[in-house]
Amino acid sequence: MHHKTRVRFAPSPTGPLHIGGVRTALYNYLFAKQQGGDFILRIEDTDSTRFVPGAEEYIRETFDWLNLPFDESPAKGGDYGPYKQSQRKEIYKKYVHNLLDEDAAYIAFDTPEELEAKRAEIPNFQYDASTRDKMRNSLTLTEEEMQALIKEGIQYVVRIKIDPDREIIVDDMIRGRVVVNSSVLDDKVIYKSADELPTYHLANVVDDHLMEITHVIRGEEWLPSAPLHVWLYRSLGWEKHMPQFAHLPLLLKPEGNGKLSKRDGDRLGFPVFPLQWTDPKTDEVSSGYRESGYLPEAVINFLAFLGWNPGTEQEIFSLNELVQAFSFDRCSKSGAKFDVEKAKWYNHQYILRMSDHDLAELFMPVLQEKGISVSVEQAEKVVSLVKERVHFISELWDQSCFFFVAPTTYDEKTVQKRWKQETPEQMKQLSALMAGMDDFSAENQEKTVMDWIQQNQLHTGNVMNAFRLAIVGAGKGPHMFDITGVIGKEETLRRLERAISILQLH
Ligand code: GLU
Numbered sequence: 001m002h003h004k005t006r007v008r009f010a011p012s013p014t015g016p017l018h019i020g021g022v023r024t025a026l027y028n029y030l031f032a033k034q035q036g037g038d039f040i041l042r043i044e045d046t047d048s049t050r051f052v053p054g055a056e057e058y059i060r061e062t063f064d065w066l067n068l069p070f071d072e073s074p075a076k077g078g079d080y081g082p083y084k085q086s087q088r089k090e091i092y093k094k095y096v097h098n099l100l101d102e103d104a105a106y107i108a109f110d111t112p113e114e115l116e117a118k119r120a121e122i123p124n125f126q127y128d129a130s131t132r133d134k135m136r137n138s139l140t141l142t143e144e145e146m147q148a149l150i151k152e153g154i155q156y157v158v159r160i161k162i163d164p165d166r167e168i169i170v171d172d173m174i175r176g177r178v179v180v181n182s183s184v185l186d187d188k189v190i191y192k193s194a195d196e197l198p199t200y201h202l203a204n205v206v207d208d209h210l211m212e213i214t215h216v217i218r219g220e221e222w223l224p225s226a227p228l229h230v231w232l233y234r235s236l237g238w239e240k241h242m243p244q245f246a247h248l249p250l251l252l253k254p255e256g257n258g259k260l261s262k263r264d265g266d267r268l269g270f271p272v273f274p275l276q277w278t279d280p281k282t283d284e285v286s287s288g289y290r291e292s293g294y295l296p297e298a299v300i301n302f303l304a305f306l307g308w309n310p311g312t313e314q315e316i317f318s319l320n321e322l323v324q325a326f327s328f329d330r331c332s333k334s335g336a337k338f339d340v341e342k343a344k345w346y347n348h349q350y351i352l353r354m355s356d357h358d359l360a361e362l363f364m365p366v367l368q369e370k371g372i373s374v375s376v377e378q379a380e381k382v383v384s385l386v387k388e389r390v391h392f393i394s395e396l397w398d399q400s401c402f403f404f405v406a407p408t409t410y411d412e413k414t415v416q417k418r419w420k421q422e423t424p425e426q427m428k429q430l431s432a433l434m435a436g437m438d439d440f441s442a443e444n445q446e447k448t449v450m451d452w453i454q455q456n457q458l459h460t461g462n463v464m465n466a467f468r469l470a471i472v473g474a475g476k477g478p479h480m481f482d483i484t485g486v487i488g489k490e491e492t493l494r495r496l497e498r499a500i501s502i503l504q505l506h
Helices: 018-032 055-066 089-101 110-121 143-150 200-211 220-235 263-268 297-304 321-324 340-353 354-369 376-389 394-402 412-418 423-435 442-455 461-471 480-487 489-503
Strands: 006-009 038-041 104-110 157-160 169-172 176-181 187-194 215-219 244-248
Touching: 006 412, 018 055, 018 244, 018 297, 018 321, 055 297, 089 104, 089 187, 089 200, 110 480, 143 442, 157 220, 169 244, 169 442, 169 461, 176 220, 187 200, 200 220, 200 442, 215 220, 220 244, 220 354, 297 321, 321 394, 340 489, 354 376, 354 394, 376 394, 376 442, 376 480, 394 480, 412 461, 423 461, 423 489, 442 461, 461 480, 461 489, 480 489
Parallel strands: 006 038, 215 244
Antiparallel strands: 104 157, 157 187, 169 176
């Protein structure tokens, strides 16, 4: 029977989502949509000691911003809910009982102190087939002793019973076949009576099964858990319906040595979180891609390439194109080095691909903040002239402020270099020439000024550099006549006049 592809992103709300987690979610999304399947959000919050307020909301906001909608989620609901593990307590209990009834799991009363003592006594102690008969559990206690302890209200855990020396096979779409001997595994705790909650491993497997997840796509750090999960599937009688696994390569530090951490971001000045995050305990603020001026489409394109490549030269992919092109065959096994310059390059590329109108819309609030009131049409003209020079919307102002505000000071170095003895006289003539122009389009200005330069045998560079200094206040900016075309004749003449009067004594 052909099952609909169903994948899930299953974060634990223990803090802001790491950018690596966003990549995991993206690959889930790409694969699901390529297969015409469903992309599900499941919140794995069974470890109440690690719960951080606001973390779940943060996850939702991240995927809203990136425009990667879930088909089912705690907020949206769906046929397989609830989608928050803390709301599924009763479901897990049933499977814990099944495992106990089947002798596939057992109850253990060992206190932390007792476990500590065993660790001190037995070198490389592991709670498993070789040691469980020396511990305090339902395999060594009589039924009466057990019932007495439970009646007394003594807390216990349930451990999975792993038979020794069995072959466990994990077939991974990226790493291939991984074979593990069950003797290396320990009898992991799968349930705690204290909070009546399963641990991550059991909840994860039960939910993947009940939610009919077909592919488990997650970070490489979960690969060591996979054999245990396979064992759980086996113990629960679900082996035939096991999802396919894909463990994604780690995101590495830019230098390539070790996992990318928040400290690397702080050290090298780039965000490792999608959105800005304020730690509810310490009030410490961590920067986010959104607040740093990254466009969501650029972040998606950039993340897609951290661990996958299309096998061609093409680097710019829309989300739709990524959905078409994605494949696990082209995911790398080795870690992906984080490259912030590439992230900036992508942002630049997406800025260039935006329409001038959309760019202007993003620029308008910046202008308003600076107290500049112009029309969107005006802002459109300006962004079209400077967008090639920016990586972020926030850089537009620095590159274009002279369109909106006349210079009051003049860059000293440029003055030394560009404002020569003959300059004031030339600028006066230029001013008169421009005052006489009826057609003030960039093209006509250029033609008229160039003719005038030629007729008077002036030096083009000298004239134009001084002209730029007068209009911009420095030696930067786009094509001169594009600038004057936008600011208009009156403003051009005013600026020329002011530069002549301020700089002529120089
Ligand atoms: N809750 C785990 C996490 O936070 C899920 C791992 C998995 O996808 O199985 O990453």
